[in-house]
Amino acid sequence: MDFLKGIFIIFVIALHFPFANDLGHRLLFPFWVEFAVPGFLFISGYVYALSYEKKAFSKLEDMYAPKDLLIKCLRFIIPFTIVFIAEQILFRVFGIYTVGIVEYGLRALFFDYLRGGIGMGSYYFPLMIQFIFIFPLIYAYVKRKGIKAVINIFIINIAYEVLKLAFGMSESEYRLLICRYLFIIAFGCYACVGKKEEQGRLYRGFIEGIFALGVFFVLLFSYTSYEPKLFTFWSTTSAPTTLYIAPIMFIIVKMLKVKFAPLELVGKASFDVFLVQMVYFVLYENCFRYGYFANINELLSFVITVAICVVLGILLWLLESKLIFKTIKRRILS
Numbered sequence: 004m005d006f007l008k009g010i011f012i013i014f015v016i017a018l019h020f021p022f023a024n025d026l027g028h029r030l031l032f033p034f035w036v037e038f039a040v041p042g043f044l045f046i047s048g049y050v051y052a053l054s055y056e057k058k059a060f061s062k063l064e065d066m067y068a069p070k071d072l073l074i075k076c077l078r079f080i081i082p083f084t085i086v087f088i089a090e091q092i093l094f095r096v097f098g099i100y101t102v103g104i105v106e107y108g109l110r111a112l113f114f115d116y117l118r119g120g121i122g123m124g125s126y127y128f129p130l131m132i133q134f135i136f137i138f139p140l141i142y143a144y145v146k147r148k149g150i151k152a153v154i155n156i157f158i159i160n161i162a163y164e165v166l167k168l169a170f171g172m173s174e175s176e177y178r179l180l181i182c183r184y185l186f187i188i189a190f191g192c193y194a195c196v197g198k199k200e201e202q203g204r205l206y207r208g209f210i211e212g213i214f215a216l217g218v219f220f221v222l223l224f225s226y227t228s229y230e231p232k233l234f235t236f237w238s239t240t241s242a243p244t245t246l247y248i249a250p251i252m253f254i255i256v257k258m259l260k261v262k263f264a265p266l267e268l269v270g271k272a273s274f275d276v277f278l279v280q281m282v283y284f285v286l287y288e289n290c291f292r293y294g295y296f297a298n299i300n301e302l303l304s305f306v307i308t309v310a311i312c313v314v315l316g317i318l319l320w321l322l323e324s325k326l327i328f329k330t331i332k333r334r335i336l337s
Contacts, residue, residue, distance in 0.1 A: 005270030048191025066139035122281035217247025276316025
């Protein structure tokens with residue numbers, strides 16, 4: 004899984020780079036790069052389900068054990084808090100924020116923190132905290148009902164989109180809620196805990212069917228002038244388009260045996276790399292792009308960007324996971 008995470012985090016950086024809008028369509032980015040975050044959530048569903056299987060969890064009380072939940076939350080909270088503090092300092096040093104922290108206000112800082120900070124992909128931190136609390140319910144349901152649970156969760160996903168319109172939800176609220184990704188998480192969970200005989204039957208008919216339907220929606224939302232009436236926000240990674248990536252991920256986690264140490268290392272540090280690129284692109288757009296990178300072509304800028312984000316992300320991962328998180332985890336368990 005770390006190999007896949009390493010690939011996906013490179014996709015995230017590519018997606019946020021300036022050439023993504025024009026060149027990206029010609030390179031079919033909507034079919035592979037744009038699915039980085041849904042891909043991460045599929046993998047999260049698979050990996051967390053695998054963890055539950057190894058621990059032989061059978062009751063929700065076990066899955067919601069306070070110590071276990073706290074440790075899982077801290078795995079995301081610690082690196083995010085470090086990066087959040089860093090961005091508040093850096094954005095003021097580089098003149099992006101012109102109001103001091105005291106003048107800005109602690110309340111405003113608190114809500115910025117809850118919203119995942121500032122930058123591309125800032126929604127990912129609150130999504131993962133929600134994931135930790137909602138996944139046990141998905142796991143228990145998928146474990147019990149198999150593919151029927153996945154289908155029902157897809158229907159719930161669509162119902163959420165309807166309710167979003169009915170209640171007049173804003174895009175700023177919508178982007179922070181994990182409900183839009185319930186189906187892809189459930190499919191990742193199913194890839195781990197689904198019965199082998201049932202999964203075997205899915206390779207014919209069902210897998211091909213939802214794949215074709217997903218391709219149709221990717222083409223519709225990304226390559227036509229059609230304006231979605233239901234999937235009005237984030238339509239290119241909405242539930243209908245994840246019908247395309249879900250079968251691909253399902254087959255990959257079943258068959259992929261590739262080993263490549265550098266990408267696996269990047270995969271292990273993927274959340275930290277994600278946080279670094281989130282801050283980096285704010286600095287890039289406001290300072291670096293027309294400053295340090297003004298006379299450098301975009302391809303070289305992209306290579307430099309990947310190198311900076313990956314190296315700093317790995318260093319952050321080594322700091323927070325090997326020192327801070329490890330120490331705190333030991334104290335919680337003792």
